[in-house]
Amino acid sequence: MENVLEIKNLNYKKNQRTILSEINLSLKPGKIIALLGENGAGKTTLMRVIAGVAKNYRGLVNVSGEAKDFKRKAHLSFTESLNGFSGSLKIDQVINLYEHLYDDFDREQFEQLFKFMRLSKNQRLSQLSKGMREKLVIALTFSRKVDLYLLDEPFSGIDSMARKQIINSLIRWKDEKATVLISDHFVNEITAILDEVVVIKNKTILTHQSAEAIREKNESIEDFYESLYQMEEE
Amino acid sequence: MEFKDNVPIYLQIKQYLYRQIIIGKLKPGEKIPSVRELAVKLTVNVNTVQRALQQMNAEGILYTKRGEGNFVTEDTTLLEQTKQNLINEELGKFVQSMNALGVADEQISSLLSEYLK
Amino acid sequence: MFGRFFTVTLNGKVKRINLIVFWQIISTILLTFFTFFDLVHLRVNDRSVSPFLGGLEIFFSTAIVLCFLLYIMTCIDTERINSNESYRLIPLSDIKYYLGNLLSSVTSFLYFIVIEIICFVIFAGATYTLDQKFQSDVNTFFNRFDSPGFFGAPKDVRAVAWIAVNLIIFLILLAFLIYFFISFLNLSSRAIIDFLPGFPSKTFLTISRLFIIVLLCWIFSKIANFVGEFYQTPLDLFLTGLQGESLNLLALSNLGMLVFTLLFLAINLVLFTNFFEPNEKR
Incomplete structure (x- = not known):
């Protein structure tokens, strides 16, 4: 089966500093994958490169067989916190914008997700709490029918109820063939739903393993991840 | 349902289903919930549930009716x-x-x- | 996709214009009222012009000021959309994105001008029907055109039309050129900042960016001086007085402007597609 994401020899520099170096990564369809790494390890930058908004990288990035930036964008849905939209917009205005801008936006699925997340449409963007905003972002991101979903730290700073709702909606609404890449610096909140784990450290990908394979060795994913980060410090 | 994080989840799902069958929550010949329903209920990955069910099918404790889903065996x-x-x-x-x-x-x-x- | 992006950005821009025009009309009416109506004695003030004509004058002058303000606002807004990550994620090539954004800005600006003209005509029409003096003044003004020989020789008429057309083209090109220059400063300073070694603080970064912009402006003023040696802008021609030879030069000079404008557009497109990343969140 064709890989949803294929990255070969990716290098990215900004301000004369290497942020990503020699990244190689292939993701298969239908998987949920965690992208783990400390803050500043390059997770967000990697996602921005994949999403086609970070420029001037060297190497090959392919999403569903498309290498060109703007063609990749049609095959992926990237969570960014809607910062481009004015805070005075009402939620239903944001929804209408999304529906208008993306032809793969599924209104019906959105309404289901929206109801599930217990959001209301009358509020303005700037009035939302962090958890509410993240839930809205996830609902919008998942309502696009694409091959690859990039969730950038969706659980940072939100309460456990909202987290559970997001995780449940992921299980409930993820298309069988769609792949989800979730970045996080804290792993134990999502381990049960993972197929694979990718650890990024020192600007490159340290390991890429199946979650169950790690558990077969009687090791929890949290311990596995922490041991990788402790190696260096000793 | 809480899972141990250092044991493969598909094994724990199997254990869970065995128990459900033995205590009679799932009766012989009864249809078990769909893969996605189970995944939602247990908050686990759909692929992992799939893997557990496949193994249980191979063991014979479950059987598949095409297009209908998985059923508990009637083999006492x-x-x-x-x-x-x-x-x-x-x-x-x-x-x-x-x-x-x-x-x-x-x-x-x-x-x-x-x-x- | 291009069309969707165009309409979405246009809607936002038009909404703001509607708001501006709405407040312009309200404030014109209020201003006229307070200028011409004596609140103490509850009567219309005695002035040389009628309230209607006065209102028309106020509207006209605010229209001119707003036109400049809106132009600057539109330039800034267009650049803001260029660096907007939420929009940059839509599946649209960078060239189409830049042009779509530009086109919706131009369209919204034209919309503003049309709205202003319509409002002016309505105000003027009201003044014409209600203000006797204005009506007779307008009538005598237009009657002058009826007298034979007013327009002079056909040759002169053609010359005036020629100048008018070139003046309009010049203004349009100038508007584009200024915007492209602003956009160029934005794009190139960002590209340079992203290339230079890291900055310790945000303030330092802002100052460095301003410094780069000033530096770029200085370089371009030198280039402009150099080019000015053998290129006369239409403005030079308008200022030195237009006769015979220079009339023909006018079109050529406008053509030169067009070349510069397109040159900047091309540079901006290259910068935008290859170097310009949208703002990162947080």
């Missing part, structure tokens, strides 16, 4: 055997922890009957 000997396996497994764990406390195998049964009084 197999169900009995499964129950026995589970009991043996638990007993094994019990004995092991007793041994770890320095209780010899010969003492276990007398201690147990004493306790159960």
